[in-house]
Amino acid sequence: MSLREKIDNSPMSGYQWLIVFMAVIMNLLDGFDVLALAFTAANIRAEFALSAEQLGYLMSAGLFGMTAGSLFLAPLADKIGRRPLLLISVVMSALGMLGSALIEHYQALAFWRVITGLGVGGILVGTNVLTSEYSSRKWRSFAISVYAAGFGIGAVLGGMFAMTLQAEYGWRSVYLAGFGLTALCFVILLAWLPESIDFLTTKQPKNAQQKLNSIARKLGFSGEWPLPEKTQQATKLPFTQVFNHEYRRSTLLIWIAFFAIMFSFYFVSQWTPALLTQAGMTKEQGVSVGMMISLGGTCGALFYGLLASRWSVRRVLILFTLLSAVVAVIFILSSSVLWLAMLFGVLVGALMNGCISGLYTLNPAIYAADIRSTGVGLSLGVGRFGAILAPIAAGKLLDLGWEKQSLYEGVALVLLLAVCALALLKTKSAVKSV
Incomplete structure (x- = not known):
């Protein structure tokens, strides 16, 4: 029995949960940094007198960086290892903050948001893969859901920091706090984060046996x-392997699902506080509803993990995506009443982040170990294109006179596209384990 098989079939040890915890911390900081x-x-819009379209581009700058990080840093992980990639990515994220x-x-803020996004993109690929590889088969769905919940926790903390720090020290203090926390995370990872077992066994770098x-x-x-x-390395690049006869169908369908769900998630998470403020809420109330969406996301990721540990990962994901479309429309229709906006904000956040958790669970299982980081990174990168497009499209449509209700109805239609893609995704042998 190999060490990989031993991990799959053994109870989770304290060290394995420590690895999951470190992944949660990194995802927590990602949530803080991104949102x-x-x-x-x-406050930024007021200081620089930005139009809605300019603000949309600014929001998308970080998401553009995340896309580039997922697309171009992920293949690097399959060459130098998951651990070095994560350390490099955390440094980039800290410098960006x-x-x-x-x-x-x-314009300078847009540049540094791209740098932050590059780091976050690399972090998401590495942590997603490591969490999957170090979890037992029984607890894999739950562990990845716990990991995914970290994003919502970070966003909630980000909202709390934003309200408290901005009132006392201005909006720049939020980014200084993010820098300090990310730098601390680097020290923790340097001390305790291990390399990927699958990377050590397939690539066999120097001292792989001792490690x-x-x-x-x-x-x-x-x-x-x-x-x-050690088998002879494939002559094809990992990028081309995700389009071979074995993976082509699954790759295209998971890309569609990632694009649609990320588009919807980042529209809701990025624009909701500003839209509600524009509609008459105070800045504090808008941020509070945004925090409720993030809080719901934390609960939704965990709830998804519990359901997916008992039933099919794909079917639970389809259910969450379908319900997200329905609740997104109900949320915006109820947004004129603060307590209803908060209630349905929790629900829409729970369902949409549950969808993210489902994608994170499903995606690594599609690909073999030697191209897993590449496959996961490309899927995340395609999803980030949706994330980039969402704030820009929303800003343009708002400047053209669209109402916020119409925007959320459009998001519901995009989510239905993801439902169709997931329904057509066949669970091959690689996916049945999850």
Whole structure:
């Protein structure tokens, strides 16, 4: 039995849960870093006198960076390892937050948001893959859902920081706080984060045997764990392998699902506080509803994990996506009443982040270990194109006179597209394990 099979079939050790916890912390900081702009948008817009379209481009800058990070840093993880990629990405994210706090014009802020996004994109790929690889088969769906919940927790904390810090020290203090927390995360990862087991066994870098045995001891498995015989590396690039006859259909369908769900999620999370403020709520009330969406996202990711540990990952994901479309429309229709907006904000956040959790669970299982980071990264990158498009499209449509209700109805239609893609996604042998 290989170490990979041993992990799949053994109870989760404390060290495995520590790895999941570190992934949660990184995703928490991602939520803080990504949504910091959503919670500071009103003050930034006022300081620089931005139009809705300009604000939309600014919101999309970080998402553009995340897309580039997922597309171009992910293949790097399959060459140098998951751990080095994560350390590099955390440094980039920290520098981006620091630079955002020190800007003097909004074009510079857009640049530093791209840098932040590059780091976050690399972090999401690495943490998603490591969480999947270090979880047992029984607890994999739940562990990934716990990991996904970190984004919502970070967004809630980001909203709390935004309200408190902006009132006392201005919006720049939010980004300084993000820099400090991200720098602290780097120190923690440097001390305790292990390399991917699948990377060590398939790529077999220098000292792979010693590293593998060291990880096995930390997991509570005694004895020696020899490396498998190294096979000849494929001549095709990992990028082309995700389009071979085995993966082509699944790749295209998961890309459609990622694009549609990320488009919807980032429209709701980025624009809702600003739209509600524009509709008559105070800035504090708009941020509060945004926090409720993020809080719901935390609960939804965990709830999804519990359901997916008992039933089909794909079917639960389809149910969450369908309900997201319905509740998004109900949410905006009830937004004139604060307590109803908060209630349905929790629900829409729970369902949409549950969808994200489902995609994170389903995606790594589609691809073999030697191209897993590439496959996951490309899917995330395609999803980020949807995330980039959502704020820009919303800003343009608002400037053209669209009402917020029409925007949310459009989001519901986009989510129905994801439902169709997931319904057509066949669960091959690689996916049945989840």
